[in-house]
Amino acid sequence: MTEVVLRAERLFKSFGALKATNDVSLDLRKGEIHALIGPNGAGKSTLIQQITGHLASDSGFVELLGTPLTGLGPAQRAQLGLGRTFQISALAMEHTVLQNAVLGALGQRGTVMRFFAPVMRDKSLLAVAQEALAQVGLSAFAGTRTADLSHGQRRQLEVAVALTLKPKVFLMDEPMAGLGLEGATQMIGLLKELRQAAPILLIEHDMDAVFALADRISVLVYGEIIATGTPEEIKVNPEIRRAYLGDEVPA
Structure with a gap:
């Protein structure tokens, strides 16, 4: 079995009556790119903040190479090997x-x-x-x-x-955002190389990039992961097409 580098297990986060993440579990394995996709408001940003320590979970836990990260802040988690890029430049x-x-x-x-x-x-x-x-x-x-x-x-x-x-793990939040065709092509090539240095949890709306890069894809809708599978499995899943992909699936 491929080594699990990052594990998020049964994460919950509510804001009042809104369940931003609801019993979310996923893992990231050595050498892979695991894409997290979903519509706006699905809870992707909340989940990433829970993993990085910017937001405390109501329950659940995150582990990096078997080391629990509960109680550690963003700086401590970064020093342990969580490398993050942001949707908005920092x-x-x-x-x-x-x-x-x-x-x-x-x-x-x-x-x-x-x-x-x-x-x-x-x-x-x-x-x-x-x-x-x-x-x-x-x-x-x-x-x-x-x-x-x-x-x-x-x-x-x-x-x-x-x-x-x-980093032992890359968390990448929409690295294709705002890039033209040439820039996106260069970024895809770069990420394919970087996965050998550390596996990548990729949050991305560009479906062409997702299907070009991902080994596995998890689909988050209304705070819940409704499916995880290979790109081929996700493409043909009728529930996912109805909930999110529609006509966005590359041919």
Whole structure:
């Protein structure tokens, strides 16, 4: 059996009468991309926040390589190996590409940044940052102000920052958002390579990308996972077509 790296078990989260996640269980296995799809308001963002520790669950638990994460905050979970990219960019736009990557590497140490200039002369941090930029194809843009990057390049930089954390798992929230055809094609290629470094839990609305990348797909509707299966199984499931996919399934 393929090793389970990340496990979320029987997660519940309610906001008043609304059950945002209702008995949600899923796992992520070594070397795979597991896509989480569902309509707007299905509970995907709530689930990711429960996994990352930004939101406390009402009940249930999350484990990373068998280690319980209950009671740990986002920073502690990141240091243990949860690497996240966001739907809305969290980059420092006035800093250079290299500076953003170095800040990510500093976060992996769990060190508070006191003086920026000395940090930028730290050879070990620079090495980690430069390696991550090389992995995503941004080495030539190391000195570029982040605000001057294209949208697609910023998405690549977000992945590089996550890589500096030496993650055991990637949690990626709509990495295709706002990308054109060329940018999406590049991102798909990058994610196919990254899965060898760490498995990816992918939240994505671009169905072409989902079916091109995913080994398994879980469908979340009204806070509940209604099905998990291979892309082929999801494509032909009539309940999923009615609930979510409709005409969005690629031929």
